[in-house]
Each structure stands twice: as structure tokens, then as C-alpha cells.
Amino acid sequence: IFIGLASSIAKSEMIYSCTEKKTIALTFDDGPHKFSNKLVDYLVTKPDVKVTFFTVGRFHYPFAIDTQEYQDAMKKAHDNGYQIASHTYEHKISDDKEKFREALTLQEEFIEKVTGDRPRYFRAPKGHCYEECQANLDSWDYKLIQWDTDTKDWDLETSGTEAQRIEDSINILKKKFAEEKESYLILMHDTETYTVSDIAPWIIEKSGMKEKGYRFVTVAECLG
Numbered sequence: 001i002f003i004g005l006a007s008s009i010a011k012s013e014m015i016y017s018c019t020e021k022k023t024i025a026l027t028f029d030d031g032p033h034k035f036s037n038k039l040v041d042y043l044v045t046k047p048d049v050k051v052t053f054f055t056v057g058r059f060h061y062p063f064a065i066d067t068q069e070y071q072d073a074m075k076k077a078h079d080n081g082y083q084i085a086s087h088t089y090e091h092k093i094s095d096d097k098e099k100f101r102e103a104l105t106l107q108e109e110f111i112e113k114v115t116g117d118r119p120r121y122f123r124a125p126k127g128h129c130y131e132e133c134q135a136n137l138d139s140w141d142y143k144l145i146q147w148d149t150d151t152k153d154w155d156l157e158t159s160g161t162e163a164q165r166i167e168d169s170i171n172i173l174k175k176k177f178a179e180e181k182e183s184y185l186i187l188m189h190d191t192e193t194y195t196v197s198d199i200a201p202w203i204i205e206k207s208g209m210k211e212k213g214y215r216f217v218t219v220a221e222c223l224g
Contacts, residue, residue: 012138014129016146018183018222024214025183025222026051026200027147028190029087029123029154032070032077033060035196040077042201049204049216053077053190054087054123054145057110060191064110071114078115083218085121085145086111092125097136104140121145121219145219147187149176153195166198173199177207183222184214 018025028039031053043049055074057065064070078084089107094100104122112118122142124133129144137144151169160168176184186203188195203209204216 012134012142012144014134014144014146015223016185017148018185018219020217020222020224021182022214023183023217023222024203024209025185025217025219026188026203027054027123027145027186027219028052028188028195028200029054030056030059030091031190032064032074033191034070035193036070036073036190037076039190039196039200040073040080040082042196043082044076044080046204046216048210050081050083050218050221051077051216052083052085052121052219054085054121055107055111056087056091057089057107059091074111074114078117081218083121083220084111084115084117084119085123085219086119086142087123088125093129093133095132097132100133100136101140143223145185147185148181149173149184149186151186151188151195151199153192153199154189162194166194169194169199170202173203173207177209180212184209185219185222 028051032055043051053074057063074084086104086107089103094103108118120142122137123145127146134144152172153169188200190196
């Protein structure tokens with residue numbers, strides 16, 4: 001836990017929800033990885049759907065920085081209008097400011113090498129970013145993105161059958177969508193096969209949210 005920072009120091013606001021009404025921001029963490037190409041190939045068949053990827057350079061093996069296939073998925077996502085954001089370089093945040101900045105720069109450079117653009121949106125691993133972390137991100141001109149709807153796909157990977165995991169996640173979403181909130185900022189992971197093959201398509205095609213007037217947009221778009 002970060003301590004010892006004066007409360008008067010500006011810190012990056014944690015953004016939990018979209019500000020644009022009737023928007024749904026689908027976000028995918030921890031990739032690009034082996035299922036990312038399949039997800040992007042699916043998404044490009046849905047031209048009215050835009051999503052955001054919070055990417056990592058070195059996390060799941062084989063690492064994205066060493067794997068052209070994963071980089072191709074990230075570039076294709078970017079070239080089709082999806083937002084590419086940072087989720088750290090190695091899925092961790094150092095409590096040393098210089099090391100944090102160094103790792104953040106490595107991820108910026110990786111994303112820029114693949115897409116041509118540097119990210120300005122950031123999500124902390126597990127959402128853990130305390131006062132000093134927030135102040136650093138503010139000084140580096142990053143928007144700190146959390147979520148208001150968690151599919152729990154990351155928590156379901158070792159419990160029950162795959163069919164049960166899918167059902168559990170969709171039931172979470174059904175309860176959330178029944179509230180018909182002004183907007184949704186949804187956490188998922190494109191490292192999970194069932195998220196790519198079942199959960200994300202269910203949201204887009206079968207949840208009924210599009211029919212209720214919701215638009216699927218990037219995080220940048222959902223924040224106006």
C-alpha cells in the first residue's frame with residue numbers, strides 16, 4: 001500500500017463508469033494472447049461494435065512482445081477502430097516511481113511499435129492503484145480506468161465445467177442489465193476462451209441491450 005503522500009497532491013481520478021448515456025464499454029484485459037485473434041475476427045463482423053483492450057507486454061506466456069500472432073491481433077484491433085490501452089508491461093506496478101515509469105514506458109513503446117499510437121488510458125492490475133500510483137498517473141497525463149460491471153470471468157476459470165462458468169458469468173450480467181443503468185463499463189479478459197467464444201458474443205447478440213438503445217463503444221467514446 002502506498003503511504004506518506006500529502007493529501008493535497010493531485011491524483012488521477014479513478015473512473016468507474018461511462019458518462020455518455022446509453023453506452024456500453026466492453027473492455028478486455030491481459031492480452032493480446034492466443035484467443036485475441038479469434039475475438040478480433042469476430043468483432044470485425046459487428047461494425048457497430050467498438051471495444052477497448054487493456055494490453056500487457058509480458059504476462060501470459062508466450063509473451064506478447066515476442067509473439068507476432070498476438071501483435072497482429074492488436075494491430076488489427078487498432079486498425080478497425082478499437083481502443084488499445086495500457087495494463088502495465090508485466091501486470092504489476094512497482095512502488096518505486098522510477099521503476100513504475102520505466103515499465104509504463106516499455107508498454108507505451110510496445111503499443112506504439114505495433115499500432116503507431118501511444119496509449120493515454122490505463123488500468124491497474126486487479127484495479128489496485130493507490131494514492132501515490134494515482135498521483136504519478138496524473139502527472140503522466142493518464143486516465144485511470146476501473147469498471148462498474150465485473151463478469152468474474154477471471155474468477156471462474158477454475159470452478160466447475162466450462163458450461164457452468166459461462167452460465168455463472170451470464171447470470172451476473174443479466175442481473176446488471178436488468179437494472180438498465182445509464183451506462184456500463186464491463187470488465188472481461190480475452191485470455192479466457194469462454195469469454196471470447198460465449199460471453200462477449202452473448203452480450204453483443206443476445207443480451208437485448210442493443211435493442212434497448214445501448215451502443216457498444218470504446219472507453220474514450222463512452223467518456224465523451
